[in-house]
Amino acid sequence: MPQTEHFDCVILGSGQGGKLLAWHLGRSGKRVAVVERRWVGGSCPAVACLPSKNELWSARVAHLVRHAAKYGTITDAVKTDMRKVRSRKQDMIDREVAFHLNAYKESGAELIMGGGRFVGPKTVQVALNDGGLRLLAGKEVVINVGSHAAIPSIPGLEEARALTHIEALELDYLPSHLIVLGGGYVGIEMAQAFRRFGSRVTILEPGRQLLGREDHDISEEIRRVLGGEGIDVLLNALPYAVSGVSGDAVTVKVRTAEAERTIEGSDLLVTVGRVANTSGIGVDEAGVQLDARGFIQVDERLQTTASGVWAIGDCCGSPEFTHVSVDDFRIVRDNMAGGNRRTDDRLIPYVVFTDPPIARVGMSEEEAKRLGIPVRVSKLPMSHVLRTEATDETDGFMKVLVGANDDRILGFSMIGSEAGEVMVAIQAAMIAGLPFQKLRDAVIAHLTIAEGFGPLFGSVPPR
Template identity: 75%
Template sequence: MSQPEHFDVLILGSGQGGKLLAWHLARSGRRVAVVERRWVGGACPAVACLPSKNELWSAKVAHLAGEAGRFGTITGPVSVDMAKVRRRKRDMVDREIAFHLNAYRESGAELIMGSGRFVAAKTLEVALNDGGTRLLAGDQVFVNVGSHAAIPDVPGVAAARPMTHIEVLELDTLPAHLIVLGGGYVGIEMAQAYRRFGSQVTVIEPGPQLLGREDPDVAIEMQRILEGEGIRVLLGAQPTEVHGWSGQEVGVTLRSAAGEQRVDGSDLLVAVGRIPNTAGIGLGQAGVELDGRGFIRVNDRLQTTAAGVWALGECAGSPQFTHVSVDDFRIIRDNLAGGARSTGDRLIPYVAFTDPPLARVGLSEGEAKRQGIAARVARLPMAAVLRTAATDETQGFLKVLVGDDDRILGFTMIGAEAGEVMAAVQTAMLAGLPFPKLRDAVITHLTFAEGLGPLFGAIPAR
């Protein structure tokens, strides 16, 4: 083996946590190299979070334009130009790429575009995208390689060339009939968006409900919202075979309690989960162990089984949200400076950006029951939130769980501005406030957060 180039810090993958760590350590005077296979800045600004929310907003505008007459604005026929939808999204991605390249230049971290694999402890061989190879070694090594969309093991799926979230965001024409395999968060976001753009949409979910991690009342309400917009939802439907090609003609044969049926459409989107990008990158050569699902084994300080090697983000089994990867960065940053931070005490919120959105932080009812935690539950329909009398955004509800000590255990909301309202509850949970503090708070009228008063006022007495 030739002599490797030496760096103080070597980072494989430029996802959210990895790039923040690179910029921070480089600004601190360390010699830092980041190896990125494809997307400057990682998947979030290029093909995931930001691009999807960009197109979801375009879909919301299309929906509001179609509903404008209900609010007194008279318009003509509404149509969607998918080429312009894609152009708007691409323009945003171009701005993000420019931002990231400038951040690398200003920090002094070196961005190396190529595919890296470990060939020895703390040593990477990089096949450069523009040809040639480089051999790199680091005193400290961080792995931030993310994950990719899983393709289900169903006969004919791979041959049908289905879309994942990446390809569906590159469409410049409207699918006549989009079939979505998977009723999770990504699947229902894209299903609603393309229905609003004008496609016929069918969602196929093998499980008994949409959003399998949520309480049944949440799943039922979300299904009601989607079906109210004309989306066909098939539950308990196991795909057994796929025929044809996505983008032309594609069919999915299903088996359910009602028997066998076939759904025919024009395009197929697969949204059934994620697989870590840990295969084929030589982690064994580096002494880095994986768990049974292919995620990198880490402790609560994100240290791997190899000395001087850390992992962060989705490949380390962290919850698959950009904001969690940011916190992974903060944990590593602080611990490198002598801190003692841990992943074990995090309160992680999330939002599904449907319209209305679904937001949750803390325990669901089902999780509390499975863990044997006693909880008092209150529920408030969105129609009881006074703001909705002005906006007509009455779909959904708020739900809260409170423990015997009056502290908030969990909060779920389907409704307008759910993520923003949830942040207020999350803050109270982080502060350990008893629920009467929110119940009796003076919250601005007319806001959606004002609904927290009557919600917490409905908590049953001990």
């Protein structure tokens, strides 16, 4: 057994929130160790957020070039070089790795590459990637181990060696027919990208709509957009058997309300949810309890059930977005210093990076109905926003929820050009508690997408 090394803070996992905390504490003069089994900087810069958006942008460029004649630019035949797509993505990842290594060096925090597991309270044993063991004890410990793609128990699926988003982003060839199991955020982003690269794509969604957490009108609009690009979408399609091998030939059998169907493709991508990376890290030895789904149990201050042990990000059930992990870092940072920041008072936005993108902050219309909260709803087609007439980006709409008995903005949803950027203005207004009339009457620059706020808020029904 190696000799115990003592640190002010040991962080298990180098994801977004954990690394920011490590750099902050290191710059503050604390002795900090970060244990990372595989990806310097965590999954976001290596295999998730940045790489996926990098390839989505390559796909958008391919789509624009194929349709360039519409805008007056004549091109010859267009095809995608997936090796170049992957190379462009990898160049970005390499830059990110260099940035992260330099940030560790400058902060003084130590990055230890290896697999860590608790062997006692606030004590982590690390099996180093290059051999050997280290034993780390922290005055405080932060669990930041993230999550991984769920693989459902469908006969033949494991043997089919299906892709997750990680393997899909490493493809150096173009699938002739990609079957996407799951019509959530990741599924529809990847489906549209590969269709634009040139693959035939079929989405199999077991639920009644794509994007099950969104309002039905949002779901139907993105389904219309994807269908217009030639993507086949099967709803209420329950897969019950898989045969073949992804990358060669694969078959998925599904049950629908009408009949059983067999879908044959070349590759299979599974995007049906996430599972916390809490198995095998010794939570029992640490005195850390899990919830029924396997996520680390935390209170509103992100403290676990073990004294001096905190958790950040996906692994503790925080909404699975990098920007939420960043806020988790701020909460833990301040609470370690004696503060009292909480998770239950924050307004969390998100964006689905389809084209057009989808953005939401606050309540959806269906959530308001389910919670019995009376609201006034206003909706504006993107075709009524003048900038879209200039850019031919008329798909989608904006929708706002305003309190029925006051003028507070309770929620905003948008599918349309620059949705994520536009949403930020609504989020700021909601945080400031502005009545909707402030945006209705604001002087907004012409021609911008946000110029739609005038007619959108101008159509809010009176009290």
